[in-house]
């Protein structure tokens with residue numbers, strides 16, 4: 001195997017690769033996951049819909065095993081796991097199902113902290129006259145303003161959309177309490193667990209979540225596979241006429257998601273503890289410089305997340321200095337592409353000027369202490385350089 005693709009950080013440096021600290025955007029595939037996907041593509045490549053022969057039977061068995069592995073991680077029933085191309089499709093299906101189940105427009109409730117995959121789906125449904133969106137206020141740490149949530153529930157909601165944790169500032173949400181509050185007002189809840197899965201406890205059996213969405217590429221699996229976990233979801237009812245035929249399933253992808261979940265079940269808690277120590281080390285190094293503060297909720301934050309505002313240093317200039325040394329980002333992958341100020345930071349009341357100084361750092365499974373020390377040194381140097389350049393000195 002070519003050294004450039006190795007996941008050992010020390011070898012990655014030798015190969016001249018930048019240190020990867022953008023794990024909220026996507027994660028590298030764990031070799032153990034890739035091995036399973038490879039075996040299913042090369043050897044057990046049958047069509048899971050065609051179980052008349054042994055190849056098809058084995059493919060169907062691989063799908064069933066993956067459903068079990070996913071279900072076990074979050075305490076769900078295996079038959080409630082429906083494979084999708086990722087979280088975006090799972091969100092769209094969940095909202096479409098909720099709309100299909102109602103005669104009147106669906107009353108949706110959410111904060112503006114949600115991912116665009118949720119917000120854009122909701123706004124599109126609203127534009128089509130199929131839904132009406134009510135916004136719940138968030139505070140400057142990205143937390144739900146509880147009284148405002150209660151106000152929205154009292155005014156009437158059918159489906160609450162709540163992320164388990166935010167993909168930019170890492171704020172963790174009280175989804176169990178939110179689910180209880182929603183259910184006590186006869187509303188359903190859709191939990192976007194894309195960033196939280198495996199990194200914090202998530203128990204579908206106790207919380208009673210109606211729809212949960214997950215994505216493999218955030219947990220060291222491949223891109224283009226995810227799942228909607230829901231006891232309510234019915235594909236045929238959601239798709240109507242075009243749901244009459246079941247597509248050929250992505251067996252290798254499903255198996256990869258399954259094993260990625262199994263690894264998270266076994267190692268996720270320990271990994272979270274290790275990354276928390278590395279994150280705190282990096283945070284301490286960076287915030288010991290003047291004018292750098294960490295954003296998000298300091299008490300309820302994803303362990304691998306560090307989001308900072310760096311006074312006097314525009315983030316695009318800092319990133320250009322870091323190019324080839326450290327890979328990180330200014331915000332969510334889609335916002336960065338569109339060059340728009342982050343809607344998440346705006347929802348937290350940040351000014352556009354402040355937003356332009358923010359950097360999102362996401363640590364991951366294959367980062368070492370050496371990576372973090374080196375990244376801290378690169379970041380410190382880049383920020384000092386940019387500040388000097390901007391002050392015209």
Ligand code: PLP
Nearest residue numbers: 086087088115117167194195215
């Ligand atoms: N929800 C959250 C919180 C995310 O971070 C992302 C991806 O960045 C998505 C949804 C969309 O996931 P996918 O890339 O699997 O469609």
